[in-house]
Amino acid sequence: ATWSAGIYGEITPDAFSQMLRLLHVRPGMRFYDLGSGTGKTIAIAAHVFQLNATGIELSKDRHNAGCTALAALQRSSTSTGPKASDDPRAELVHGSFFDYDFSDAEVIFMDSVEFTEAMMARIAELGRSLKKGTRIATWKTLPGEDYRHVDTMELKGTWGGMAVQVFEKTTEPRPPLALTLPSRAAERC
Template identity: 40%
Template sequence: MAFGSTLCIAFGESFRTECDVEGTDGAAGAGPQEHIPQILDALNMAYNEQALNASWMSLDSVEVAREHIKHAKGSKEELAEDTYLYGEIHPSSTAALLRCLGLRTGARYYDLGSGTGKTVLVAALLGLNATGVEVVEKRSLAAQGAARRIGGQGVAKDICPPSFLHGSLLDVDFSDADIIFANSVLFPEELMEGFSRRAEALRPGSWVVSYWNLLGPCFRSMGQFSGSVTWQAEGLFTWKVQQALCGRRALGAEEL
């Protein structure tokens, strides 16, 4: 599936996005549209359609937060069983985000907390070199299974196969990223601190899109991106957009 050098986006009238990011053209709703129907068809086949339904969510997100806390040293946070809903950014909004940031074919994409892998597969289908990192094993396995199914379809024959890692983002070297997406709504404080320290190794100019801003002088706020998500039926959900400045050496896990 050839996409050329520029990412393309499209979505139905019920899906909107807003790109308000310094240094980009902000054209999150413009551009070629012909490939998005193919991508959505491929994802429907990979996930048996249910996973793309706008009302698809569950209470097992509490498991995600607990796994993150286990990896954050010394955490004493407690989580209520009925506090959290699992949800995802819509595939069309993922594509719009990538276009908003002007990413090109071959760019290095990471989703930290990738769940069942949909943003990673969208990025891969749009020509990016995509990796997902997920701390809950059953979600990581579901993502790997979806990638195998989509790999058997003709629509995916020309893409760089996405990869999925089971583990904490604190154990992964993502310093080669051009963009990191982290839907960090439920990330504990210790995890955000570790994320910020490890992200100091990103190349200057790399993008970080996260619900919470990364901490410290190595990151500059560039604006925000808003898109459609599965955990709210109406309106847009907003993530903060930052750029890396420092390019420090990658941190070892023992230093976090």
């Protein structure tokens, strides 16, 4: 199937920060945003919450805008905090998250408003390789017996309020069925 990067909306920075607090993230945790847009979530995850954060975005324009913003943030410093370049890690990857190995994730966010059922099913299949206990926050249901719904958070996006569902991986890691686990070879900044 062919996936499109045409439709776009974002979770607000305040709502995203609230979500990370409710997920009880700790500094150094491995975080991914599947469909990271202009990278605001990655900047917040790395700079504010000190997470090892990677965003994967299909749209070249949004990826480039995110790289420009992240580079500016990394060059800046304030008298009240460290430079963004001192963060554990903030990385933006251009490409499809279906072609990226995110199996080391501890927390995943997907602003999945426009994801199809087929996309969610493929994400769930790739997620078989995730560690037991990995948390996934998404607007849409994550299908499959490998995941348990643990919470629903009412948060705000640029399009209005929505319920973010939180799922937890309940099974030990194993290879995806009939899929080759993707590599990490992609354009990044």
